[in-house]
Amino acid sequence: MAQKPLQFRLNGAEKAVFVEDGANLLDVLRRSVGDLTAKRGCAQGGCGACTVLIDGVPGLSCLTLAETVEGRSVATAGGLPGDGSHPLQEAFMAHFAAQCGFCTPGMLMAATALLESTPHPDRDQVVHALSGNICRCTGYEPIIAAVLEVAGEGGGGRS
Amino acid sequence: MTIHRGRGFASINYPIGMNLGGDPSQALVHSSPDGKFAIALSSIDLGQGMKSVTRQIAAETLGVPVEDVYVDTADSDTGPHCMGSFASRGTHRVGNAVIVAAKEARAIMLEAAAEELEVNADDLETDGRGNIHLRGAPDRSITTGDACQAAQFRHGKTVAGRGIFLIPLSEVEPETGEMTPVSCYAHAALVADVMVDDETGEVTVEQVNSAYEVGRAINPRLVEQQLVGGAWMGLSHALYETTEPRYPDRSHGPVDFSQYTMPGPGDIARHDIAILERPAPDGPFGGKGPGEMCANPIMPAIANAVFNAVGVRVTALPITPEKVLRGLKANGGARPGPRR
Numbered sequence: 060m061a062q063k064p065l066q067f068r069l070n071g072a073e074k075a076v077f078v079e080d081g082a083n084l085l086d087v088l089r090r091s092v093g094d095l096t097a098k099r100g101c102a103q104g105g106c107g108a109c110t111v112l113i114d115g116v117p118g119l120s121c122l123t124l125a126e127t128v129e130g131r132s133v134a135t136a137g138g139l140p141g142d143g144s145h146p147l148q149e150a151f152m153a154h155f156a157a158q159c160g161f162c163t164p165g166m167l168m169a170a171t172a173l174l175e176s177t178p179h180p181d182r183d184q185v186v187h188a189l190s191g192n193i194c195r196c197t198g199y200e201p202i203i204a205a206v207l208e209v210a211g212e213g214g215g216g217r218s
Numbered sequence: 219m220t221i222h223r224g225r226g227f228a229s230i231n232y233p234i235g236m237n238l239g240g241d242p243s244q245a246l247v248h249s250s251p252d253g254k255f256a257i258a259l260s261s262i263d264l265g266q267g268m269k270s271v272t273r274q275i276a277a278e279t280l281g282v283p284v285e286d287v288y289v290d291t292a293d294s295d296t297g298p299h300c301m302g303s304f305a306s307r308g309t310h311r312v313g314n315a316v317i318v319a320a321k322e323a324r325a326i327m328l329e330a331a332a333e334e335l336e337v338n339a340d341d342l343e344t345d346g347r348g349n350i351h352l353r354g355a356p357d358r359s360i361t362t363g364d365a366c367q368a369a370q371f372r373h374g375k376t377v378a379g380r381g382i383f384l385i386p387l388s389e390v391e392p393e394t395g396e397m398t399p400v401s402c403y404a405h406a407a408l409v410a411d412v413m414v415d416d417e418t419g420e421v422t423v424e425q426v427n428s429a430y431e432v433g434r435a436i437n438p439r440l441v442e443q444q445l446v447g448g449a450w451m452g453l454s455h456a457l458y459e460t461t462e463p464r465y466p467d468r469s470h471g472p473v474d475f476s477q478y479t480m481p482g483p484g485d486i487a488r489h490d491i492a493i494l495e496r497p498a499p500d501g502p503f504g505g506k507g508p509g510e511m512c513a514n515p516i517m518p519a520i521a522n523a524v525f526n527a528v529g530v531r532v533t534a535l536p537i538t539p540e541k542v543l544r545g546l547k548a549n550g551g552a553r554p555g556p557r558r
């Protein structure tokens with residue numbers, strides 16, 4: 060199959076890879092770039108586990124044609140600090156908002172986008188922003204509580 | 219259209235573990251030369267918190283800080299045998315096996331310490347902060363790290379332990395039909411308040427109140443986390459999740475998970491929980507296991523609440539709008555029960 064060069068920024072770093080025609084962004088991130096933080100839950104747009112930010116807007120990487128991110132910025136949970144010191148990561152831990160953790164990277168990215176655009180969301184706005192992300196384990200309440208905590212504490216604009 | 223409110227109640231006795239060919243779990247414990255401990259298990263932590271709980275149990279039994287314990291569940295080919303992570307058995311079965319293994323390793327660690335301090339091992343105690351000292355004389359002391367190092371480099375001993383916990387197979391008494399399949403039960407009672415729309419057949423859970431008796435809550439936050447998440451999963455099974463079609467023709471049914479009704483963060487009910495602790499005599503530090511039980515009582519409670527609200531008895535889950543509407547039609551309309 061034909062391979063095409065693709066250049067984009069991933070969490071601030073330039074990436075240049077060859078991708079097959081029609082490859083989706085999730086596979087390119089996981090297989091070509093080696094960022095395993097975006098998860099492949101359903102590969103058909105139903106679960107939100109693969110949520111990444113494309114130029115700051117949350118999108119499902121499993122349904123995004125990789126070539127459409129040429130020259131653009133992609134953010135994944137892999138760009139959050141490895142020591143878990145981002146306020147959202149800390150709030151997720153404090154609220155026990157992950158069990159198996161499979162939905163967590165997608166939840167973190169959806170919440171990041173919300174707090175960027177709406178630093179002090181109310182509960183309905185948080186629920187709405189997370190409503191494309193499925194979680195099997197937590198019952199959502201701890202995740203909602205974690206995001207609301209960050210929203211309450213001076214909001215979530217990137218510090 | 220009328221919204222009918224109803225309240226339903228359910229309670230359960232939940233057996234911990236199961237009774238196939240007997241129910242064993244094993245654990246292996248050993249120390250590295252610096253006094254850190256590795257616990258090898260084959261039961262898997264898939265988010266329920268078994269690694270955290272067995273780590274606490276091992277640290278408490280060994281008498282070392284929890285930071286000094288690493289739980290490795292990596293490989294069921296090379297690890298000690300375990301029946302697995304199901305039937306809410308992890309805390310109870312695996313936790314007990316870890317205690318047995320950790321006790322053996324602790325005894326060897328204390329022997330090594332005794333030899334170094336030139337005292338009797340029976341007179342030694344651990345402070346849980348990484349020190350072993352003579353009872354009543356805290357300055358006659360050695361760190362757990364130094365004791366483990368001495369065992370390996372001077373005494374030629376492995377600070378290690380093997381543990382197994384087995385609930386044996388219980389055969390059925392041919393005369394009476396009696397058996398004792400499990401040794402330990404957890405309990406729960408739950409009240410669900412629902413609203414039923416008699417025009418659309420939709421059921422909304424407004425409030426859940428519950429009490430779960432889990433033995434000792436070895437890690438209270440993890441217990442709460444499981445109960446909140448598990449009860450929601452039960453709510454989801456009760457009202458939404460099915461691979462069957464909602465309408466008579468099978469071709470309207472979901473063909474894969476993209477069409478499976480999986481509720482999101484907008485479909486949760488407020489849930490207030492009381493955790494009751496009645497330590498189990500044969501549980502590790504009294505622990506039982508909230509496991510599957512967290513998802514169970516909410517299903518019959520919601521079914522009972524729907525019956526209370528509109529008089530429709532749905533006997534197959536999930537309680538979809540279609541089933542409620544068919545029931546209403548068969549009954550000639552809503553027949554609200556007494557307010558409870």
Ligand code: FES
Nearest residue numbers: 100101102107121
């Ligand atoms: S993997 Fe993309 S939405 Fe499920």
Ligand code: FES
Nearest residue numbers: 158162194195196
């Ligand atoms: S923590 Fe398991 S899916 Fe969300």
